[in-house]
Amino acid sequence: MANVTLAHTSGRAGSPLLGRIISRGMAHGALLILSVLFFVPFFWMITSSFKINSQLSAFPIVWVPNPVTFEHYTVGLQQVPFTRWILNTLIVCAFSVLGTVISCSMVAYGLSRIDWAWRNALFAILLATTMIPDQVTFIPLFIIFRNLGWVNTYLPLTVPSFFANAFFVFLLRQFFMTIPKELSEAAKVDGASELTIFTRVILPLARPALATVGLFQFLASWGDFFGPLIYLSRTEQYTVSLGLTFFQGEYTSQFGSLMAASTVMLLPVVVLFFFTQRTFIQGITLTGIKG
Secondary structure (H helix, E strand, O other): OHHHHHHHHHHHHHHHHHHHHHHHHHHHHHHHHHHHHHHHHHHHHHHHOOOOHHHHOOOOOOOOOOOOOOHHHHOHHHOOOHHHHHHHHHHHHHHHHHHHHHHHHHHHHHHHOOOOOOHHHHHHHHHHHHHOOHHHHHHHHHHHHHHOOOOOOOHHHHHHHHHOOHHHHHHHHHHHOOOOHHHHHHHHHOOOOHHHHHHHHHHHHOHHHHHHHHHHHHHHHHOOOHHHHHHOOOHHHOOHHHHHHHHHHHOOOOHHHHHHHHHHHHHHHHHHHHHHHHHHHHHHHHOOOOO
């Protein structure tokens, strides 16, 4: 009788375990299939940049280039000032990331660590601005920057970053609220000001969240198309995204060179995410702990 009861109990315990194994296997299988579907276009783009011209339009598709050629990189990228475009993009990204991290962290600190009247109401208004489409503000902002004489400069692409972004303020505020207030109170007892607490206590603890915000802003600035399209008109001022569109329009028939330029544009983003993915995932996880 005891053996029958033990076997029955083991069967009931094993059934949920088997169900979890099957569900996890199905989930991982679905993720693997989706990963392959997303990876195939990138693989085809990269391999096409190394193919000879006859293989670019071959059917069936030639997935592995044979022979491998670097002609599209050496010849295609020399037809346009691609190096200058990359430098322009890095300049815009650097100032945008710097301005975003500084301004958003200060605003988030004021909305999460300092008690003052109408704080929550102002935060609600700030979040409400995220529902305004960018297309609504393009024309008013262009008129303002034109009157300031900033058109055909990088100022419209960088200066707004120093006035905080509502979404990034929300992320940093969520993280700052998880830091115990006892740390700030202990620093105040020692005579520290709010600025000292912000720079010496809060910011060192918020490195994962700050890195996440910086990475988000870098990706947004690197791939921004409408901003440079609206405010920049000279070819030597173009960023990578706008320059790639120009390249596509001018050299439509040079498909291999277009794939080479696209690969060069994508490579820095992939390398950056590869080296910062742990910090990125940690920052995303921690900013959602507390509402």
